[in-house]
Amino acid sequence: MSAVTGTTPPRIEARGVTVRFGGLVALSEVSLAVPPASVVGLVGPNGAGKSTLFAVLSGLLAPGSGAVLMDGHDVTGASAQARARRGLARTFQHPELFPGLTVREHVVLAYRLRHTRHRIWTDLVTGGGFRRAPVDEDRRAGALLAALGLTGHAHRPVSGLPLGTSRLLEIARALALDPGVLLLDEPSSGLDARETDELAATLSRVVADHGVSLLLVEHDVELVLGMSDVVHVLDFGVKISAGSPAEVRADPAVRAAYLGAGHGEERTSR
Template identity: 40%
Template sequence: MGVLLAIDDVNLSFGGVHALSGVSLDVEKGRVTSIIGPNGAGKTSLFNVISGFYTPQSGSIRFEKQELSDQAPYQRSPVGISRTFQNIALFSGLTVLENIKLGAHCQLSSGLLSSALWWGKAQREEAALSRRIDEEIIDLLDLREIRDRPIAGLPYGLQKRVELARALVGRPKLLMLDEPVAGMTSSEKQEMAGYIRRCVDEWSTTVLLIDHDMTMVMGLSDHVVVVNFGKVIASGAPAQMQEDPAVIAAYLGEN
């Protein structure tokens, strides 16, 4: 299907610490690519480089063949990149629907005055956004029963699903998920993996994710990239990575 995101020879250092050393990888369209490795291997640093929060000293990051290295973080969402973070960052006083809407704020074109007064174009845009969320996302992620409930008091697994919905509302081409099942029960992990796969199969969303749950990663992924000490040490199909001696030694361990 072609390459959506191409990372070529990226180097990132903080003082004398090399967080990323010559990292290269391709993320293919319409697939789930997972990045795994021990704590401190450079996974989140790589996510932060792609998101624009860190600027690498050298290397290239191309999204749909366009260089991203000189673009600020706020410029990357409009081109089709969305991200979740390890820790839940929802607004507990707002409803599920209101939290999801926040994921599309950068795509609204209403002026400051009309948005503040909520009239005219701002009112029409928000009504259209609510309809789109209802039609495209609420049922996709089975959030209908909690649509109008406040976030406060919702179970952790449901809050993580709302975060996924907020990341999807901007219709991203690349969905970056940072530990999407961390802290969940086994059944919640299975449900979340199912929702992620549904996004890929029904929306043709490309997913790049980090997680430590190898059962989920190996069952969900189409392609796995293994990093250690800031370097890519192996990549390939999940079954290949489970048998790779370097991956077993660095991260998976012997069964």
């Protein structure tokens, strides 16, 4: 809570973001805020601009106009690495893991990146670092693996892990960086209904236990409506609705643009 204003700024915020690709307006004056310890969902039909906004927030794409703020600081011109140092973590639609490392080693490596950066290179060079884990690191890695239901997989190499398990590992690894906000890029992509339900339950637990904020960019509208505090809906680069899941579900504009058309189906362009 800020003593000056009496309000806590959002963990991350887009203000009036516009992105053009040649003549195409991919995002038009889009604003969205992710408050502390909240789950914010971003949905929209194919081509709505979700990935573009994700790229702008994560620092991979500069907006043509508008701003991105983290905890009240303007980070519009800051690199992805600089945003990570401010507490931003992200996952990828296709988990990016190191085939030679085990599940636990992924979490340990991320923990060291955040807490004992200097050890990473010596550990990689000597190859022995993972066997000499300090107590804090051991405890934290163990707790994260347990929180994500990965304890039983801790010593498995990641090659050959089922997709659902790889996604949970990506989230555990991101949490090892102690982020204030975690951007999730299509976390349910490729998962079946049971795996998606498990993922939703795990993510809700993570928010409750770690106080981290989530921005969930998803095709699976039901997943987003089921677990978000606030949902934003894009359509053709314009924000057409925002509110509680109940409000968004009842919004005729959303129904017309998206839900009523049968989400997940390909659309023809207007």
